[in-house]
Amino acid sequence: MQTDSGAPVPLNALAQSKLQYGLKQKTTCNRGDGNLCQTEGRCVCLDFRERRVCASRGIEPSGRPEETAKGVSMSAADFSRSRDNTRMFDDPDFDFSTMGDQEDSTTGDKLQLRLLLLEDKERSDLMWQQVAAFQEKVTMCLDSFKPETLHIHVRALASVPNQNPIMAASIHSLARLRMIVQQQLRRASMRSDGSIYFAGQQQASVIARCTQYFVWFFEFMDYMNELHTNFKERIFLPLFKFFHDVTFLGSQGRTSTSGSTFSKMSQFSVDSGDTDETDMFGEEGTSVETARRRAHSRTALMLLSKEFADIKTLYDTSEVDNVAQRLSFLKDQIDFMLEEEDEIDPDLYSADSGKLVQHLDMDEGTENLVRLPVDLLVKFRKAVWLSRRWLELYDKRSKDLNDKLHKVLTLEANLTRRLNYLDDNIGNHEKELEKRTEELHRLMQREERSESLSLTLYDVDNHSKVLKQQLETLRKQRDALTAKVVEVTQRGRAHEYRKLKVEFEKNKLQRFLLERKLATLGFQRQVADQDKKLELHMRPSLIRHTNHVQDTCERLEQTLHEEKRERDNIRSALVPIQEDRRSLSHKLSSRRSTNTSSRSSGRLRAGEAKYVRTLHFARPARPGGFALPQATTTPGWISPPQW
Incomplete structure (x- = not known):
């Protein structure tokens, strides 16, 4: 950043702390201090969430100044290609919001509460919407992120002079990459237009551009972490809680709801009343026998499913179990890959991600680093497919109680x-x-x-x-x-x-x-x-x-x-x-008794009326002198799209 006298000042502490804490914390722009967003009335924030806030306040984002590639180790072709591939990096409207931002910050607990109150059809529709929103974000990331660009900037960062050659030659993990970028940020300065530069250094243009790119890259990794958190809270957990019958598999932790996959189907009746310590000890004594009985009943049902087709329709959960097992394993892999930044295990990578980076000429360590975000996106895409398959299997089952009965x-x-x-x-x-x-x-x-x-x-x-x-x-x-x-x-x-x-x-x-x-x-x-x-x-x-x-x-x-x-x-x-x-x-x-009581409660029997409530309607005049009441909205439950 430059002052009125034109002298550069060091990069603000905000930009340095973003990488220092791994971009795991939400940051807000230090607006109104006369130094950041008030310079020439343009936004110079490095964080794109801050740029969107500035845009909402009428502060136009600053453009990137023209930079030349003279005297840098990055070739002109690589420099041009990197600018084309990182166009969305320059776009201040790139959407880093997750699914939770679209519904007024609705948390996973509120979503599960909504799923608990909804009927089967509405519950399934809501989950389809969640999966579609997650798929949209994954598709946006797949279209925006380019492994070629990351490879180019990693190679350019490794060739920057005046740094530890051992660290520069082994940029094979996120932790090592974060450490090198932090060292560069400590020596950086910021212009009034929001760009950063390194005064008095060779290859300053490459260093500035690489540093700016990796600031965005770690923000992108943080976004994928938040996207995965949203997936677990809004898709993974609801699927296991409301769309999977685990009691039938022998588990003791199923939540019995009116809208579970089989309702009371394929689960054994258990009293839900309060139990004292004697009952608890009794339950522990009979848990083995109960589990054995459930396992025997499940085996018996599966053996009879070949002869009786309705058993497979009502009780066969083998396909759902397979999908649930694969999705759970996939989620555990993503958790480990996002949490472990010091070391990358290539055994966790899928074959599909290898096909997307096989055209790049790089060593094994660099390939593991470049392949990490690509493999995460591939696993996200696979999680979308498994979630959709789960919901398809759920929708195939009849949800009409009369039909089930x-x-x-x-x-x-x-x-x-x-x-x-x-x-x-x-x-x-x-x-x-x-x-x-x-x-x-x-x-x-x-x-x-x-x-x-x-x-x-x-x-x-x-x-x-x-x-x-x-x-x-x-x-x-x-x-x-x-x-x-x-x-x-x-x-x-x-x-x-x-x-x-x-x-x-x-x-x-x-x-x-x-x-x-x-x-x-x-x-x-x-x-x-x-x-x-x-x-x-x-x-x-x-x-x-x-x-x-x-x-x-x-x-x-x-x-x-x-x-x-x-x-x-x-x-x-x-x-x-x-x-x-x-x-x-x-x-x-x-249900019949409830409907009957609700209908009978609205009837007025002779001798039972204590008062008469007058409803005031707007009565438009009619030619005959009569007026009809206008249509009013009956208060009641809000429909699912309005939640």
């Missing part, structure tokens, strides 16, 4: 019908399985009969062998007794004869018994041998029939397992459906 009732009836059918099938299949199991048991025993007969034959043969040995012993005893009887008879010993006769008869009886046993064992062996031959002949057919019966039993068991699992899934799925049906019925009945 009709779908829930139809779905409940279909599931109940299917459940009864499964109960009948399970009973019939269990009886058939029991019958087939008994048959299989008999067939398994029949298969083992040949082995049993083989054991029987083995036992019979062993027993017969023992009996034959005993019979042979008795026969030898008989022969001995016969010889003794002959000898005793020849000698005439009657006493010994009678004794030998008794032993002989005993031997005869024993031999008879053994012979009978051997005959019986022989018959048993014959029968067992014939049965074994028959079983061996029938065994292949028996095995095939047994396998068929076994396969039938396994198939019945599998069918019963699937039917019981489907029955359990339907029973679990019916729990939230029945709760939703009761909730919707209660809402509709409450």
Whole structure:
């Protein structure tokens, strides 16, 4: 700035503090001091918000003086291109206002309050307006910011003499760039037309222009930070609070509102009354079981969605969950990129931003710096697309309570019908399985009969062998007794004869018994041998029939397992459906009772009028002498566009 004597003065402290504090604070012009905006009646503010305020007060912005490129390291072509690309930098009407400035500084809390009071249709329309406003700002930034211009000025700033060569050679982060620009601002002076210059320095024109550009650049980064803050408060948080059902996902923090995505759909009824400490401890004890029950119900609903299309329409939130997860991840990336100025992580950059700067010839560190604002704008554009996709999925769902109730009732009836059918099938299949199991048991025993007969034959043969040995012993005893009887008879010993006769008869009886046993064992062996031959002949057919019966039993068991699992899934799925049906019925009945009471409250019954209020209307005269009241505006809720 120059005084009346023409001597330059140092750049005001305001311009220096703008970069010193990272342009994070709102600054106001020091108007009326006779030095800043009163010089020749023209605005010389560096901050473009201040220029707009000056313009609103009738102070015309000063133009930029013509500068030459003699003796500077920036080429003439680069200098010309930088002036063309930074034309919006010279434009004092460049809009750095965010979405919050368009609606009388309405904060995010007021917006959420409005969303809470609005119906579903108006809530969706308001969110579409917020997304459109955010998209307009992002498009303006994409059209205005040129990475080529930033690259040119970074390269020019690095070539400025009389500065630390190590710092100048490594301008790879916002913090380093801010530090270098601060050093230049401490040596700067300001002309009366608002431009800055560096007296007594080489390449003063380049230094002045670079410094002026980077003042704007940090203001632009501050603007993107404010734009992201507005996005979080006015789009991101309302989407998660009013357009996303998190209770159904197992979270405990859902805000139940009358205008949530599914209203009472797909959420379980929870009493909202005050609870004491005992209830709180009880809730902690049952939270695991409740979460398990909700997860099981969600799984059951998703398994049944292939068969029942209404389940997908009413309860499937997989697409919204995917969009919400991607948007949340994108928001976290932008938060980190805006907060971390000392170091830039290139892994956070998207591939789309690389395509926008790939034509620039620069080293890796400079590319990371130049690519930062470009990648932020690309991520903003992607956030717009995800927000629009979220709202499109939300608008596809029916918001009519009667329609929702009709779908829930139809779905409940279909599931109940299917459940009864499964109960009948399970009973019939269990009886058939029991019958087939008994048959299989008999067939398994029949298969083992040949082995049993083989054991029987083995036992019979062993027993017969023992009996034959005993019979042979008795026969030898008989022969001995016969010889003794002959000898005793020849000698005439009657006493010994009678004794030998008794032993002989005993031997005869024993031999008879053994012979009978051997005959019986022989018959048993014959029968067992014939049965074994028959079983061996029938065994292949028996095995095939047994396998068929076994396969039938396994198939019945599998069918019963699937039917019981489907029955359990339907029973679990019916729990939230029945709760939703009761909730919707209660809402509709409450709405009907409210409408009925509001209509009945306006009626005047005989004997109930205590006074009559006279309404004064302007009554224009009519040809017949009568006058009709003019139309009046009924006081009530302000429509959403008027908020």
